[in-house]
Amino acid sequence: MMRKNKGPSLAKTRSSGPALAVAFLLAGVLGLTACGSGSGAEKSAEDSGPVTLELWDTDTRPERTENLKKLISMFEEKNPSIKVNYLGLPTDSYMQKISTAIATKATPDIITPKASDISALVAQKALAPLDEKFQSGGWNDKISPAMTQSSKAAAPDGKLYLTPATSLADVIYYRSDFYKNAGLSAPTSWDDFYGAADKMTDKSAGKFGYTLRGGNGFFSQFVEMVYPQAGVDKFFREDGTSTLDDPAVIAAAQDYVDLYGKDTAESDLTADFKTMVAQFGAGGAAMLSHSIGSYPTHVTALGADKVAAVAPFPSKSGKSVLTGRMTTGFAMFEASKHKEAAWKFLEYTMSTEGNSFWAQKSGYLPGNLEVAKEAWVTDNPAMQTSIKAVENKDAVVLEQPFYLPEFNSITTTEMLPEWQRVLQGQLSVKDFLTQSAMKLTKAQQKYMKK
């Protein structure tokens, strides 16, 4: 009978194990070193020919990639001595790549960070301030002052790191065909909005008046729907305490939360942006709160005749608060070896030609004041809504405190599970907002002490 090997007859005791291990390691290291002639990064730095810039994009999508590559080729045509290498990073994991690049000193020259990323990047001293270049280039007069201000406000030190090339703004999208069929006219007040959400909900048919963001990224929709309704135009009071626990904010938040389950799908509890867009595009929801950046997506899915947009409405007291005015531009890494060339590219994205192309193709509000007068801006209903809202002299822009290093973690990781408890009725709106306000207050007061 055969016996399973215990190995006594064959087994040999090897005392040369450590020596072999060392030999193996050495061989491995030598092997790797042999493969390592010429790092790409080093090579590009040593090139004596035309300057090559590395650009990393943080919101890669097929159409955006195509547009950004076109923008790059337009720039390269005007600047034949500069070549720009494009690298698209996935929108949900780009920060990990950037953090690794910063830690290993392998950053590119240009990046397209979100305003909410600026604080973390500045804290690591990764970005180059652009104030001097911006001023000496005369861009103060050519770019929207509001966008420049918003861009500076995103940094903890108030400096300009992100070019105010383009901007986003929050709007409420609605299905104009559904409104027409229901005999409703465009909403002009919060009462209209809530009434329409109720009227257009038909649970048996799987149709809901609104799609509420209960999952990832809920806070931007929360702010868009609650702060304008409450008429509160600041995140913090003078003493650094958060306005999240303001009675008007709590009351407006309660109205917003009450939509869940009544005029929204139950599954909205975990809905992120992609789910909301899918639901809106498939006719499952009549209204959606989001930035003007998604307008092209809705038009592609539904057709321009079925999508309309309005800015969040004034509060009952008549105060108009504008949200989501987030600058989206380009930034330069401090470690860039080609800062002059990189600045040339950044300037191009703010120039009439570059800005017009980039803003139009991206669906963003242009930062260049001349471009803002072009027909493609005046003809776009979502943009017109946003521009008209700004033109209102009484309107106040609510700046989110992206300069707080803790802001992202508080409003995403910490608040999200609590928010979902609120939607499920396990936590009161007041308790949720009071607790969250305490966290934000702590962060703001710490910042103020510095």
Add this chain to the structure above:
Amino acid sequence: MTSLLPQTAPPRLQAGDHGAYRPLSPLKKRARRIDRILTYVPLALFLIFTLVPFYWMLLFAFRPTGSTSLVPWPITFEHFETVWNGSGFGIYFKNSLFVAVMSLLTSTVVALLGGYALARFKFRGKTFFLVAMLCTQFVPGAMMLIPLFEIFNGVGLTNSLWSLIISDTVFHLPLSLILMSGFIRNVPVELEEAAWVDGCTRIQAFRLVVLPLLKPGIVAVGSFAFISAWNNFLFAIMFISSQDQFTVPVGLSYLLGEFGADFGALAAGGVIAIIPVVLLFAYVQKFLVQGLSAGAVKG
């Protein structure tokens, strides 16, 4: 060479074993029916739960944009064209295939050699080595990103598919080694001894006697290596900074933007991404089950 395996056929049931046909009593019939319901209904529900996402993917991949039909008709290949040509999936697919196949080969070869050593030799620190191997499995890949990046950058392997092959192989190796040593230990050593008596060297005995018996083990280890390399997103996004060197998982993530998601293209990309894995499993599943159970029970 004569076969060294004992020729044992599975025991056959004798004609009378089942006994003559006896009609079941109504009570037993009913119990059997309930048994079947209790077996098949949960299985069917589970199957629906598992297959619906796949159906969703196929539906969106083959349905024209804007359609709300619940069947992919009229069928369209526009999304496949978009992702293959427009989103560069052709290149990503080629890169992924190269990385996965090379990881499979390197993992399997090293696991065979290392596994043989672990199974057949006694050496100082063997237990420590095995425990260390197991311990490496508890370290998440994300924690090793910066040191790995530094190493690959130092030796000029960033932006090279070899960085993915090496890291995938290294991260997968402990499991492969442990699995493979279990498979090799299950091959009776007397078979090798018999081969040596017949004049084989150790390598010949391994190649001619042990290796054919390790087919299920090789398939199990190789499949795991292939799938883990095929699906690896983290290393691909971290070690590669050149668009034409990215792999399928990175390409898939491109189809989800901050302000838009092309679900048709995403689904088509998903179909492309699962094709090699499905084909691989279709071919190796019988070996895989056999291999895993052998390793699990006796390893």
